[in-house]
Amino acid sequence: MSIYTPDSQEVLTLFNQVLNGPARIKELPHFADFDEELGSQILEEAAKFIANVISPLNAIGDSLGCSYQSGEVKTPPGFASAYKEFWQSGWASLSADTEHGGQGLPLALEFIVYEWLSGANHGWTMAPGLLHGAYETLKHHGSQNLIDQYLEKIATGEWLATMCITEAHAGSDLGLLQTKAHKEEDGQTYSISGTKIFISGGEHDLSENIVHLVLARLNDAPKGTKGLSLFLVPKFYEDGTRSAVHCERIEEKMGIHGSPTCVMRFEDAKGWLIGEENKGLNAMFLMMNAARLHVALQGIGLLDAAVQKSTSYAQERKQFRAPKPQSLISKEPNQNTSSIIEHPQIKKIIDKNACQVKAFRLLAYQTALMLDTAKHHPDETTRIKAQQWSNVVTPILKASCTQNAFDGISECLQVFGGHGYVSEWGIEQHLRDSRIAMIYEGTNEIQAIDLMTRKVLPDQGLALKGILDDLLKDIQGTQSSVVLQKMYSQIKETTQICIQMSTEPDGLYRLNWIMQEYLRLLTIALLGWSCALLNERGNSTDSNSMGDSNPWRIFQKWMRPDFEKYLQIIHEELS
Numbered sequence: 326m327s328i329y330t331p332d333s334q335e336v337l338t339l340f341n342q343v344l345n346g347p348a349r350i351k352e353l354p355h356f357a358d359f360d361e362e363l364g365s366q367i368l369e370e371a372a373k374f375i376a377n378v379i380s381p382l383n384a385i386g387d388s389l390g391c392s393y394q395s396g397e398v399k400t401p402p403g404f405a406s407a408y409k410e411f412w413q414s415g416w417a418s419l420s421a422d423t424e425h426g427g428q429g430l431p432l433a434l435e436f437i438v439y440e441w442l443s444g445a446n447h448g449w450t451m452a453p454g455l456l457h458g459a460y461e462t463l464k465h466h467g468s469q470n471l472i473d474q475y476l477e478k479i480a481t482g483e484w485l486a487t488m489c490i491t492e493a494h495a496g497s498d499l500g501l502l503q504t505k506a507h508k509e510e511d512g513q514t515y516s517i518s519g520t521k522i523f524i525s526g527g528e529h530d531l532s533e534n535i536v537h538l539v540l541a542r543l544n545d546a547p548k549g550t551k552g553l554s555l556f557l558v559p560k561f562y563e564d565g566t567r568s569a570v571h572c573e574r575i576e577e578k579m580g581i582h583g584s585p586t587c588v589m590r591f592e593d594a595k596g597w598l599i600g601e602e603n604k605g606l607n608a609m610f611l612m613m614n615a616a617r618l619h620v621a622l623q624g625i626g627l628l629d630a631a632v633q634k635s636t637s638y639a640q641e642r643k644q645f646r647a648p649k650p651q652s653l654i655s656k657e658p659n660q661n662t663s664s665i666i667e668h669p670q671i672k673k674i675i676d677k678n679a680c681q682v683k684a685f686r687l688l689a690y691q692t693a694l695m696l697d698t699a700k701h702h703p704d705e706t707t708r709i710k711a712q713q714w715s716n717v718v719t720p721i722l723k724a725s726c727t728q729n730a731f732d733g734i735s736e737c738l739q740v741f742g743g744h745g746y747v748s749e750w751g752i753e754q755h756l757r758d759s760r761i762a763m764i765y766e767g768t769n770e771i772q773a774i775d776l777m778t779r780k781v782l783p784d785q786g787l788a789l790k791g792i793l794d795d796l797l798k799d800i801q802g803t804q805s806s807v808v809l810q811k812m813y814s815q816i817k818e819t820t821q822i823c824i825q826m827s828t829e830p831d832g833l834y835r836l837n838w839i840m841q842e843y844l845r846l847l848t849i850a851l852l853g854w855s856c857a858l859l860n861e862r863g864n865s866t867d868s869n870s871m872g873d874s875n876p877w878r879i880f881q882k883w884m885r886p887d888f889e890k891y892l893q894i895i896h897e898e899l900s
C-alpha cells in the first residue's frame with residue numbers, strides 16, 4: 326500500500342506564485358519578518374515529518390483502532406509517541422502567539438500543515454485538530470487565571486482539548502442542551518453535571534492532561550441557546566487530583582478508528598466559567614468556526630490522498646488497449662495493453678479531481694490569508710472586508726470541500742476496480758474516513774442554513790456582492806472573466822430573489838427547499854475564480870491526447886454545467 330506524501334512543491338507553487346501569499350503576509354506589520362524562503366523551509370520540513378511519522382500510522386490506526394477499559398482509552402500503537410514528537414517539535418503551535426509559547430507564524434502555514442496531516446492520517450489528526458479553536462476561545466474569553474494556567478499548555482499542544490457540545494437528544498439543535506451547571510458558594514467555581522456524547526478525544530493516552538470546553542446551562546438560565554454558558558473542566562486539576570469527568574465508552578464507527586469518539590459523564594465536576602454567564606455560545610463560536618475550516622481542510626487532504634493513490638495505481642495497472650486519436654496511432658508502436666490512465670474515462674476522473682484539489686486549496690489558503698488580514702491589517706476597512714470573506718466562505722468551504730471529497734474519493738476508488746473495494750490499497754479507508762466530515766461541526770444542511778440566514782439575508786447580500794466584485798477584479802481582462810461575470814450577475818439576481826422571498830409569509834419555508842442548491846451555486850462560482858487564477862498564474866499545461874490538465878477547461882467542461890442545473894432548480898422552486 327502506498328502512503329500519502331504531501332506534494333510540497335505543488336502547494337508552494339499555489340501559495341507563493343498563484344496567491345502571492347508571502348508578499349501579502351509581509352504587508353501585515355505583525356509578520357514583517359516573514360518571507361517566501363522561511364515559509365517554504367517550514368512547509369518542506371512539515372511535509373517530511375508527515376510522510377515519515379504520521380502517514381505510516383494511518384493503516385494501523387484504522388485496523389487496530391482505539392481500545393477502552395475501565396474508563397481508560399488507549400490509542401493505536403505509535404499514536405502517542407507520534408503526538409509527543411509533533412507537539413515537542415512545535416508543529417502544534419505554528420500560529421499561536423509567541424507570548425503563549427507559540428511560533429507566531431501566519432495561519433496559512435497552519436492550514437497547509439493540517440490539510441496534509443488529514444490526508445496522511447485523518448484519525449490521528451482529530452486530536453490536535455481542535456487545539457487552534459480552543460486556544461482562540463480561551464485567549465479571547467478566558468479569565469486571567471484560566472489564561473495563566475491553561476493557555477500555554479493548549480498553545481503548545483502539551484495538553485489536548487475537547488469540544489463538549491453534543492448530547493443524545495441535542496445534536497444540531499443546541500437550544501435543547503441540558504447539561505447543568507451550578508455556581509458554588511466560593512463564587513469562583515461551578516459544578517457541571519450531564520452526559521455528552523460523540524466527544525472526539527474525550528479520553529486518551531496522547532497527552533498528560535485533557536482540557537474540556539463544555540456547554541452547559543445554569544439553573545436559572547433562559548431556555549434555548551441564550552441560556553448556554555461555557556465552562557472549562559480539566560481531566561486533572563493543578564494539584565494532580567482527577568476531576569469527576571468519566572469516559573463511559575467509545576463508539577464503534579464507520580471510519581476514523583484512530584480517533585476515540587467518547588461518551589463523557591460529568592458528575593458534579595468542578596469547572597470554571599469562560600466568558601460571561603449565558604453567553605457561552607458566543608464564545609464557543611470561535612472554536613466552532615475554527616473547527617469548520619479545519620473540517621474543510623480534512624476534505625481537501627483526503628481527496629488529495631485519494632487522487633495521489635489512484636493516479637499511481639492507474640499508471641501501473643494495464644487493461645485493454647486504450648483508444649487513441651488517429652494522429653497518435655500511426656506514431657506509437659503497437660501495444661497489446663495500455664495503462665488504465667490512458668483510458669479517457671479513467672483519465673477524466675483523475676484530471677477532474679486533481680483540479681478540484683487545487684481549486685479548493687486556493688480557496689482555503691485565501692481564507693487563511695483573509696483571517697490573518699482581518700486580525701492584523703492596519704486599515705479598518707480592509708480588516709472588515711477580510712472578515713466578511715471568512716464569514717461568508719466558511720460554511721461554503723465546510724460543506725463543499727467535504728461533499729466533493731466524498732464524491733471524488735468514491736470516483737477515485739472506482740479507478741481501482743475491485744481492488745479499491747478491498748482494504749489492501751487503503752482507498753476504501755479514505756472513503757469511510759471522509760464520510761463523517763459532512764456530518765460533524767454542523768452538518769452540511771446546517772451550513773446551508775447558516776449561509777443563507779446568517780451570512781446573506783441579514784445584510785441583504787452586500788458582503789457577498791463585495792466578495793464577487795473583488796474576485797472579478799483579480800481576473801480582469803482574462804478570457805475567463807467574461808464567463809465568470811455572467812455567472813456572478815446571475816448569483817446577484819438570484820440572491821435578490823431570495824431576499825425578496827424571505828420577506829413573504831412562507832418565505833423562509835420556501836427558501837429552505839433551495840438552500841443546498843444556493844450553497845452549491847456559490848461553490849461553483851468560487852471554484853470558477855480558482856480555476857481562472859490557476860490558468861493565469863499556475864503551471865497548468867494544455868490539453869493533449871492523454872487528457873486535460875488545463876484548470877479553466879476542466880471547470881468549463883465538468884464543473885460549470887452544474888451551475889446551470891442548480892440555477893434552474895432554484896428559479897423553479899422560487900417562482
Ligand SMILES: Cc1cc2nc3c(=O)[nH]c(=O)nc-3n(C[C@H](O)[C@H](O)[C@H](O)COP(=O)(O)OP(=O)(O)OC[C@H]3O[C@@H](n4cnc5c(N)ncnc54)[C@H](O)[C@@H]3O)c2cc1C
Pocket residue numbers: 487488489490491495496497498522523524525526578586761764765766767768769770771774
Ligand atoms: C465521529 C464523530 C465525532 C464527533 N465529534 C464531536 C465533538 O468532538 N464534540 C461534539 O460536541 N460533537 C461531536 N460530534 C457530534 C456531531 O457534531 C453531531 O453528530 C452533529 O452535529 C449532528 O447532530 P446529530 O447527530 O444529533 O444529528 P441531528 O441533529 O439529529 O440531525 C439529523 C439529520 O437532520 C438534519 N437536520 C437537523 N436539523 C435540521 C434543519 N434545521 N434543517 C435541515 N436539516 C436538519 C441534519 O443535517 C442531519 O442530516 C461528533 C460526531 C461524530 C459521529
